[in-house]
Amino acid sequence: MTNYVKAFAVMIAGLLLGFAMTAVSLGLGRGFGALHAGPWTAWPRHGAPDIDPYARAVLARSGEAPLGRDQGLAFFARTDSSGAPLDGRCDYRILDSTPAARFWTLGAASATGRLIDNPADRYGFTSSEITRREGGSFEIDIGAQARPGNWLPVAREPFVLVLRLYDTPLDVESAPDPTTFPKIVKLHCA
Template sequence: MRLIFITLLSLMIATVVGLGATWVTSTRGVNVGTINIGAWTARPKVGTSDIDPYSRASIARSGELPVGAGDGITFSTTKDDAQRRLDGRCDVVVKGVTPPARFWTLTLYDMKGQLVANALQRYGFTSQEIVRESNGSFEIKISSRSRAGNWLPTAGVDHYFLVLRLYDTPVGVGTRTQKDAPMPSVTTVGCS
């Protein structure tokens, strides 16, 4: 009787641990095959047949359609360069240049993966509409209050994340450093 009890208890513990680990990796992801440049993270194999099982489970759960490897790459961040979470009540500046790409988009999402609702219905910028400096760099201000220039409203959400999609770009699996792919900085400049 004791052997049956220990066996059933072991099976229950193994099931709980296995299901818990699967849930954690499919909701939070893992760093299998990731590229980290500054605050930005990308998983270049997500849009290929070489996708890791954890990323596959995460995509199946979220229902997102990843950018194909031949089309481009997606970078995202939930933190600034100093590793502080992006807070919708704070002013954040995304500044610099992007790696070479035919077209890019920068979009703001809430932590559930939905566009942040705001009165202006402004959810992001594209490379074609952004106002740039004479040297080609840009500055995007992300804040709950109106700002001059390139401004994205956060509507005061607690936390959010940014997604930078680069289309038709040489950035990929071999990219590892800021020198290979110059990414814009993400800086928190103040909180209200």
């Protein structure tokens, strides 16, 4: 009888350990095969049929619908170009330089991936609507306080930037050149 109790206890311990490890692995990342370019990170396999099971579970849990490989890539930035975490109590400037793409969008989301509620009802910019300087360059200011020009509002809490490149010739099998991606520069903090 004691052998049955010991076997049952080992099975329960194994099950609990398995569930705990699965929860930890789902909370730590978005799967394998990340593509890095400075502070920007993408997971090109998320929209492909060969997506790994951990990434599939993370996407199912978040409800995100990733872009297919032939549609484009979504890059996420949780830090500025110097490596400091993005914080809504600070002001940032995005300096233009985007990889080749037919169309791109740049938006801000909460650290959990939700839209940031703001009185301006502005959640992002597109390559076709952004105000550009002579020569085609642009800057986007990010912060909680309104300002003229290209301003992207955020809440006074940690946030993430999302750059989506549609119909891009970017080679996902090799490391992209970080100099072709927007720089995220911290200006000052409140």
